[in-house]
Amino acid sequence: MRWLLICLLLASCATAGKGNSIIGGLTDAGPGDGGDIPGPDASSIDAPANQVTLTQTTSDTITIGNSFVCFSGATGFTRQNSYYRVFAPGDHGVTTTLHVFQVVFGIELATAGSGGKQPAQVKLGTYAVTPQGTTLDPTQVRPLSSVDIQVRDGTGTQMVVPITGDVPPNTNLIVELMIPDGLADGNVFVIGSNALGERKPGYTSEPDCGLADPTTMQSVAPGSPPGEVDIILTATGTD
Numbered sequence: 001m002r003w004l005l006i007c008l009l010l011a012s013c014a015t016a017g018k019g020n021s022i023i024g025g026l027t028d029a030g031p032g033d034g035g036d037i038p039g040p041d042a043s044s045i046d047a048p049a050n051q052v053t054l055t056q057t058t059s060d061t062i063t064i065g066n067s068f069v070c071f072s073g074a075t076g077f078t079r080q081n082s083y084y085r086v087f088a089p090g091d092h093g094v095t096t097t098l099h100v101f102q103v104v105f106g107i108e109l110a111t112a113g114s115g116g117k118q119p120a121q122v123k124l125g126t127y128a129v130t131p132q133g134t135t136l137d138p139t140q141v142r143p144l145s146s147v148d149i150q151v152r153d154g155t156g157t158q159m160v161v162p163i164t165g166d167v168p169p170n171t172n173l174i175v176e177l178m179i180p181d182g183l184a185d186g187n188v189f190v191i192g193s194n195a196l197g198e199r200k201p202g203y204t205s206e207p208d209c210g211l212a213d214p215t216t217m218q219s220v221a222p223g224s225p226p227g228e229v230d231i232i233l234t235a236t237g238t239d
Contacts, residue, residue, distance in 0.1 A: 019073055020208045036061045036194065051101075052094055054087040054173065055234040056200045062106045062156045062192035067229055068222055069190050070206035077113070078188050079208035080181045084136065085233045086127050086200070087173045098167040098237045100124060105177050106192020106232025107157045113186025117150040120179050120189070124165035124235075127172040136203055136214040141174055151189065158192065158232065167237075175235050181208070193217075195228035202231035 071078045083105070089098045103122050112118040128140040144165035151159060167173045179189045193202075203214035211220060217229040 020070055020079055036063050051236055051238045052089075052092050052098070053234055053236040054089065054092050056085055056087070056198050056202070057194070057230045057232060058197040058199075059194060060104075060106065060158070060232050060234075061194050061196060062108060062158075062232060063194040063196075064108060064156060066195055066227070067108045067190045067193045067231070070209035070211075071188075072183050075183065075186075076188070077186050078179065078182045078190070079206065080179065081189070081191075082176055082178045082205045082214070083191050083231050083233060084174060084176050084203040084205075084214045085231070085235075086131050086136065086203075087175070087235060088130075089167060089173060089239075090170065091199075094169075094239045096169055096239045098173065098239050100165045100167065100173070100235050100237035101162065102236045103161045103163055103175055103177075104158055104232075104234045104236070105161070107151065107154055107159060108190040108192045109155050109188060110151050110153050110157075110190075111188040112151075112153055113182070117152045118179075118182060118185065118187040118189065120149050120151050120177065122147050122149060122161045122163055123176040123178065124163060124167075125174045125176070126167060127174040130172070131200075134216045134219040136174075138213060156192070173235060175233060177233060192232045193229045194232070195230060198230040202229070202233060204231075 069078050070081055123146040124144040125141045145163060147163045149161055201216040201218060204217055205211050205214045221227050221229050
């Protein structure tokens with residue numbers, strides 16, 4: 001089955017939760033090592049010239065074998081995984097209301113049990129405080145909008161998701177990519193990432209692997225020492 005490809009690409013597994021594991025392949029691959037897939041042009045939606053993309057990674061290259069995921073040890077199918085980034089629009093020169101119109105995320109591997117695509121959801125919200133420590137506080141999130149999507153099978157790709165939401169001045173934006181439990185449908189999803197550097201951390205929550213609250217990828221990454229997992233997740237809007 002295709003999920004075996006993950007085990008071949010990824011270097012280490014760490015048990016986390018009854019019957020579920022975090023599988024990860026935090027390789028040493030860097031630019032030009034053969035495992036990097038440059039991200040495609042994500043500007044597929046027309047927008048005015050004053051658009052701004054909020055990004056915290058230094059590159060949108062996807063390094064195969066760099067991400068980890070909560071999966072079922074019995075079947076290899078992924079359980080519920082969510083991925084987050086919290087953006088301060090002011091860090092990107094935005095001082096007025098930001099009108100978000102799209103989110104882009106990286107895909108290291110997506111394999112649906114049937115039909116060639118699997119469900120997911122993208123959510124926008126505001127985050128009331130400046131993130132501190134290694135976890136986010138869900139009570140500080142105020143939802144703005146959400147959209148249900150279908151992720152097509154692929155490796156080393158990006159998906160552009162049209163979604164709208166207005167972020168007031170001096171307010172943090174939180175973006176979540178939620179991948180539902182794929183156990184019953186036989187789905188596998190591994191988010192795209194690299195180890196090329198990030199300005200602020202990305203987060204994950206994996207309730208079946210013991211991570212109920214969003215926790216920084218770096219603090220829970222497998223390996224000793226843990227590898228760097230800079231998830232590809234951006235938001236674009238106009239001000």
